[in-house]
Amino acid sequence: MLDNYKEIIGFVAAFLTTAAFLPQVYKTWKTKDVSGLSLPMLLMFFIGVLGWLIYGVLKYSPSLIFANAITALSTFILVFFKIKYNKK
């Protein structure tokens, strides 16, 4: 339980960076405007986030696992939208 204070800082960081990212996902969800998003960038970011998720598990970091699980899911939604709506 000595690591508790670390995880408090980690979760505050996780909350702030994730909360700053989610409006982008929501905006894309509502507008279906994916023109500003690049598929290679999104895929690179998605793989990177999965990497952080694995790293979080290896480092026993609840903050990293929490933040990157949410970000991976959000980024997956953006990738899906990019592929689906870019065809039009």
Added chain:
Amino acid sequence: MLDNYKEIIGFVAAFLTTAAFLPQVYKTWKTKDVSGLSLPMLLMFFIGVLGWLIYGVLKYSPSLIFANAITALSTFILVFFKIKYNKK
């Protein structure tokens, strides 16, 4: 040195997520178009990234320190541009 393989995964993750973020910074640098950026979001993200940086130091995580140092600097540049060019 047992943690080496973890840091390899961490650095790959750091490289991918940071590399996906930098074109946004570069694009803003070149175009000076900050209209799509929200200052509260940028500040929230910046504070979050500083939180991850502190967390990385506490967790002895070179990957987290490396990734968030670069991201903090890049985000600081975006905040600076947002404040400077939004006035026009």
